Amino acid sequence: xxxSPRRSPNPKAGKGGSPNPHGGKTGKPYRRPKKDPVxxxxxxxxxxxDERDAYANLVLPxxxxxAREGGDFDARDAALATELVYxxxxxxxxxxxxxxxxxxxxxxxxxxxxxxxxALGAHxxxxxxxxxxxxxxxxxxxARVVLGDGRAKFVNxxxxxxxxxxxxxxxxxxxxxxxxxxxxHLAVVHSHPRWVVSAxxxxxxxxxxxxxDLLEADNERPEVTLVARPGRSTTDELLDALGEEGGLPGxxxxxxxxxxxxxxxxxxxAVREGRAGVQDEGSQLVAAALANAxxxxxxxxxxxxxxxxxxxxxxxxxxxxxxxxALLASEKQPHRARLVERALAGNPGPYxxxxxxxxxxxxxxxxxxxxxxxxxxxxxxxLRRRPEARWRRRPEDLEGFAPLQRGLLREALSAxxxxxxxxxATCSPHLAETRIVxxxxxxxxxxxxxxxxxxxDVRPLMPGVAGLGDGxxxxxxxxxxxxxxxxLALLRRTA
Numbered sequence: 001x002x003x004s005p006r007r008s009p010n011p012k013a014g015k016g017g018s019p020n021p022h023g024g025k026t027g028k029p030y031r032r033p034k035k036d037p038v039x040x041x042x043x044x045x046x047x048x049x050d051e052r053d054a055y056a057n058l059v060l061p062x063x064x065x066x067a068r069e070g071g072d073f074d075a076r077d078a079a080l081a082t083e084l085v086y087x088x089x090x091x092x093x094x095x096x097x098x099x100x101x102x103x104x105x106x107x108x109x110x111x112x113x114x115x116x117x118x119a120l121g122a123h124x125x126x127x128x129x130x131x132x133x134x135x136x137x138x139x140x141x142x143a144r145v146v147l148g149d150g151r152a153k154f155v156n157x158x159x160x161x162x163x164x165x166x167x168x169x170x171x172x173x174x175x176x177x178x179x180x181x182x183x184x185h186l187a188v189v190h191s192h193p194r195w196v197v198s199a200x201x202x203x204x205x206x207x208x209x210x211x212x213d214l215l216e217a218d219n220e221r222p223e224v225t226l227v228a229r230p231g232r233s234t235t236d237e238l239l240d241a242l243g244e245e246g247g248l249p250g251x252x253x254x255x256x257x258x259x260x261x262x263x264x265x266x267x268x269x270a271v272r273e274g275r276a277g278v279q280d281e282g283s284q285l286v287a288a289a290l291a292n293a294x295x296x297x298x299x300x301x302x303x304x305x306x307x308x309x310x311x312x313x314x315x316x317x318x319x320x321x322x323x324x325x326a327l328l329a330s331e332k333q334p335h336r337a338r339l340v341e342r343a344l345a346g347n348p349g350p351y352x353x354x355x356x357x358x359x360x361x362x363x364x365x366x367x368x369x370x371x372x373x374x375x376x377x378x379x380x381x382x383l384r385r386r387p388e389a390r391w392r393r394r395p396e397d398l399e400g401f402a403p404l405q406r407g408l409l410r411e412a413l414s415a416x417x418x419x420x421x422x423x424x425a426t427c428s429p430h431l432a433e434t435r436i437v438x439x440x441x442x443x444x445x446x447x448x449x450x451x452x453x454x455x456x457d458v459r460p461l462m463p464g465v466a467g468l469g470d471g472x473x474x475x476x477x478x479x480x481x482x483x484x485x486x487x488l489a490l491l492r493r494t495a
Contacts, residue, residue: 033144033152037072039120042084043146046116049089049388056085056388079262088116088123089387090219093191094167095122097174102161114151117143121159126167136163178208190215195395196380203429203475210479217479222384224259225250225281226268227311229318231348232275241268251482252465253284255315274346279311280385282476282483283427287312289461289474290372290423291319293490297419298369304329305358305373305412308336310343312374312425313353321349328363330356359407365414373412374425375405375437381427381485384478398432405433406448409441413451416493421456424489429475434487438473442491456490 041063048054060082067073073081088095099118100107107115121139124130130138136159143152162170175188183201187194192215201211226247228235238257239247246263250256256279259265270276302320307313307329317327329344329351331337337355344351356362358373378397379389405426412422426433444450455472462468467480473489 033149034141035145036138036142037067038077038081039084039138039142040145041067041073041081042088042120043113043116043142045081045085046088046120047113050112050116053392055386056089057385060085075262083128084120084123086221086387087127088119091123091127091191092119092387092391093193094171094188095119095126095191097188098122098126098162098170099158101170101174102158111151114143114147114155117147117155118158121155122162125159125163126170132163136160182208186211186215191219192383192390193393196390196393199380199395199430203431203434204477213479214477217477218383218390219387220384220478221261222280222478222484223261223482224263224265224278225284226257226259226265226271226276227253227255227279227284227315228257228270228276229274229314229347230255231318231322232346233270237270238268238276241270250281250284252462253281253288255284255288256281274314274343277311277314277343279315280484280486282481282486283311284315285462285465285476285483286374286423286425286486286488287315287319287372289458289488289490290370290421291316292461293370293421293423293456293492295369295419295421298417299323300325301368301370302327303363303368303371303412303415305361305371305408305415306375307331307340307353308333310340312372313340314343314347316372317344317347317349317351320351321347324349325369326350326352328368329353330358330361332357358411359404361411361415363415366417368416369420370423371412371416371420372423372425373408374427375401375408375433377401377405377426377428377433378430379427381429381487385484398430401433402437405437406441406446409437410448410451413441413453413491413493418493418495420493422453422491422493424491426487427484429477429485429487434475435473435489438489438491451493452495453491453493456492458488458490461490 045056045059045063048059049056064078096107117139121135124135139159140152140156143155171189176184178185183194183197186197200214204210204214226238228238235249235257246260248258250258265271265278302316302325304313304316308331313329320327329340331340334355337353341353378393383390409424416422424438440446442451442453457472458474459468459471468474476483476486478485
């Protein structure tokens, strides 16, 4: 389970059944397959994720919008298509292990489109309440439409084998025992690559219960959380607009509102007007903690050094405006800088958005009072939202991020004045991307000069949030806090 077999070379692709659309000479009259728009859309989304390295959260909305405009979909169809896509991606590793047990060749020798149809069928059989006969027949019909009759026979044979047992029964067959190989057991049962299980376990610490809770939380559908941008909207306004059954106050952030399942953020005036937005509560806490960190003297110039796509920058800009401070939002990629401009549009206070490289900044050193760098990372803290990321990342990817993360933090500490505060944040709990980066920069490891700065205890700046550990930095967790696994270290420059 170290890697997804779908990523392996595929020299014999196409052996998942005959490509003959009529399935050979059966003597039976040909029957045109029934087109199921829900499952065809789900299949198209999975192919885009596999072929183009796209993300489901970017691919699926336009597909659903097009289907609705064409009159093919209603709300229930959209909900089913969403469940099929995300459920299949989250459980891909588990379903691959089960499919592999039901075929007579290595999984990498099965054509990827066939694997996608099989995984969609496996999810319907093992991860939903769809009746067995309906799950099999609908998947075979999908195979006939998108693969041809020959491969549909292969799909039918495999899914009938899978339907012989439930998920728990299959896991007993395909997962090694916890006692024999704890990490591989957790990898198969909870559908994470083994190296990710190992890394998360190291970061979390503790025994079996904690890591299982975390892995289970990664496979749950995250809530949609709104942020009421201070001075522009309020949580009361959002709650009133959502109604009693449409939303709840956030758990931790004073700016957060949790939407009921099925709610549409874009239906709210405040969201359409940019006075509120969609933002994970962990992300809100990071921005608020930086804004509330104690500061002596001037508090006029703030910097978001890695501002794209703009959620934290929009909240920081609103908080800065309330104090008469100005925000500079910098983003290296021009297209992402445009997203930041859109997120900040209408903010009442002074702000500026630029496209600039934070490791080679255009600003002078020592001019800012507060600086945030939410650095590029592996994204292992957002696997609930981007389940496909777990199968794309490799351990060596962290080595590629390391110089960038350290460079951005060094420049952030250079950009802030003496006595000013820097927030180093990342949406990853991996130790190599969190505390180790901060310690390396402060101590000058790797040949760079040490930086004179002191840690600030983040925990008092997240009041009411339980389970924040020993400090001074903070790691949030999906299973403990209901947020993405955001990390935050706060540092005060001392010289």
